[in-house]
Amino acid sequence: MTTTALPRRTYLNHEFGIKSWLLTKDHKRIGLLYLVFVTLAFALGGLFAAGVRAELTTPAGDLWSSDTYNKLFTMHGIMMVFFVLIPAVPAILGNFVLPLMIGAKDVAFPKINLISWYIFVIGMFTTVSAMVFGGVDTGWTFYVPYSTQASNTNVMVTGIGVFITGFSSILTGVNFMVTIHRMRAPGMTWFRLPLLVWALYATSLVQILGTPVIAITVFMLALERGLGFGIFDPALGGDPVLFQHLFWFYSHPAVYIMILPPMGVISEVIACFSRKSVFGYSFVAFSSLAIAVFGFIVWAHHLFVAGISPYSAMVFSFLSFAVAIPSAVKTFNWTATMYKGAIWWKSPMFFVFGFMGLFLVGGLTGLFLASLGLDVHLHDTYFVVAHFHYIMVGGAIMGFFAGLHYYWPKITGRMYSDTAGKAAAVLIFIGFNLTFFPQFILGYLGMPRRYHAYPPEFQVFNVLSSAGATVLALGYLLPVLYFTYSIFKGEAAGNNPWGATGLEWTTQSPPLPENFPDQPVVTEEAYDYSKREIKVA
């Protein structure tokens, strides 16, 4: 391998100074701006989780008061859902890599892209200030009438923060959709697109159609709490369950916003590190769209025990089973991609394997919960908590890390220590399972969620879980260290350190400000690993 030098002119060094970052219209710089704040949000959310797990090491509620505990799990949920999981892959990796993947110079609306970031920061600042000045204790789900009539914490300010942040998500979705429709390079037909682009497209659909509904729901909550309007008030004959319908109409599709882009990343990484085209490309592409559409019609599975009609519950239960099918299609296709491929064991692939195992468990346990009879027993227990953490952390965050490890050389032009990356992947996998697998058992045994004290017979599993959380935290700390180190001391990556297909790997690392020196023209199918010799340059 020849030693490569860093390129002379890149998007990182062609302009200097804080203004060139804060007023940038370059999608690559905006992606990095998101990375900074999402990382901060992850740290804060992790801190709240640490508070929760510390309390749960002992059965008695002796570390925090119950009020404080309520605030801790609420704020953990809010930080992680709105400021980490929703933006992580789309706003960071998607922003960076989408125009490169389709051969465009930038997204369709670069100024709006920057505004999206500012909206995100303002929303995060607003929400965090609500947390700092008294906190919020309604659960991230803000159910009425507690949130409108009884809670005496900063519900309004948090609601405003969430409302603002929603627009960041919407505008990113608008930007990506228009970019994908109108800015593909010549020859880049829909079915030559990398699957990450399909995933981002499907995600954008969900962001655009779903986020406004939570915006209006939070708006109604604010009207009821702030002005005393009666829309959900039972004393007037209002229905608190209506709030739940409207809330989950967004919040269920939101989980598909969180998982679709990481799934797209998995497709990219699996193809590259199996040296094989993704098996059943069109099935995987259409399954992304199917997940987006189906994801909109299953929301009331969160309301199974809230008092909705059993007939409606049956419909939603059936649909919830159906939505698992496209995800299963993807899982089969990924496995088939690896079969008879030449597996190249690098860090991104480690995270992919972590994803496969954990997403499988998370997805299957979702089917348990989709089953009406089981959900009556499992609702509001730790089984649910374990299920969604397997999907969110085991699935989405693992996928995000796979993408980060895959694209880091492209983003920074530097290689990181692969050994350190593998160690982090293993540590995270072990820590994760130790944290969350006991929670399946706890839930099955009946331990309720959102309780700060529990019967002593549950202590063993809780201690295992808290111990696992410590290991997990260490695992997440490692990338901060070796990625930072790589920025200063990492070996230059060159255009294509992984020998991957895709337009993004044909340009220099880090890329030019305008991405491509000349307009690329696409003549090959996606993931053409078999047809030509891939040069690891």
Added chain:
Amino acid sequence: MSHISPKSTYYAIFGALMALTALTVYVAFQHLGWLNFPVAITIALIKASLVVLFFMHVKYSSKLTKLLVASTFFFLASLFGLTMTDYMSRGWFTSPRGTTTAGMLPKLQAAELPVASEQALANPGPLFEATCGSCHSFTTKTAPTLAEINQLYGAKHDIESMVTWAKAPQRKRMRFEPMPSFAHLGDARLHALANYMLQQAAQTPPQ
């Protein structure tokens, strides 16, 4: 670049919109029963379509734009439609035990319960907690509180009215779920319970 509509088109559409507005007001005052609402919505949809097609130029826009506009209805429809599957079917079939907590009580005949023992009648506390207390306490919000019941019946110690009500409750307060009948408990128990409730209310200082 884009299609330029003649001014006459815009004026014609405006005229149509004015006419449809007048029509919708006129129809609103006609006795069409349940049809009033669908007719009003249909007229509104026609007006909206005219604005979309001609003022917003969708008639002359790309296929993609047309597809997007049409697909909005699909998603709005799923929000409305699937939410309504819950609300429209809530009262459809009530199992013999009903779906509300009160309705879960077995519908026993008075003869099916054994005669109340003297001891049970003298000490109706546990029966009260099991049967009435979840709805009628001092702090419950699902039914009149004990304090309110005391206000209604306590002044004249009107046990008879309370028993009559418990056997055949009317519904005077729309914000509460209907109270089921407790006739199956039998007169003896009902008297004891009524006495107990007034006693409890009298003993407890006002909250």
Added chain:
Amino acid sequence: MPDALAAHAEAHGHSHGHAAHHPDLQHHFETLEQQHEASTLGMWIFIIQEVMFFGGLLAAYMLYRIWYPTAWSEGSAELNIQLGGLNTVVLIGSSLTMALAVRSAQTGKQKALIGFLVATMALGLVFLVVKGFEYHDKWVLHHVPGLNFKLEEGQVPQIAIFLSLYFALTGLHALHMVIGFGIMSVILWMAWRKRFNPEWYTPVEMAGLYWHFVDIVWIFLFPLLYLVDRAHQVQ
């Protein structure tokens, strides 16, 4: 690439070999047509998102209208159908003037463009003023839930839900009109500065799409709020 050329290219946002282009073409697009299509698509997607936004309130409206027909009938009777009808006419009129404004931009008629934009804004202002009078009436009659609401003799308490939704829907709509007014001010200023020509008038068109959308929302709100069960009130 020689350093001097590179500096020149960076300063002017052109990379080496790029021909001079239309001043309104942003450099990440290849043609004006692509840019215009992107803008139009983006604006439509935004409008679709706004439809879903109002959709949540309409879902609540739909549920409670089915549950409480009496409250809806009584609540609607409390609204002033003349003012509501007037506002409908005014707003549809402003859509007409807006469409004509876009047409003026398309045909290069600068003065007509400014005139129609001003007319649109004026009609929008009339709408908001009339709405202000309606809200004032509601306040005086103690029909504002949460703030000064008093249930009248013979009315069902759920009328408060109708009124809550009335204020939420029309208030949100009015907020969108105020934002639209702001957008129009910017467009008017740009038109005054002769920024628009038949080759590039995209902001006028986009502002028009937004304005028409706000009109469409009112086209639905008027019958949904003002025309409920009116037949039974005319004996």
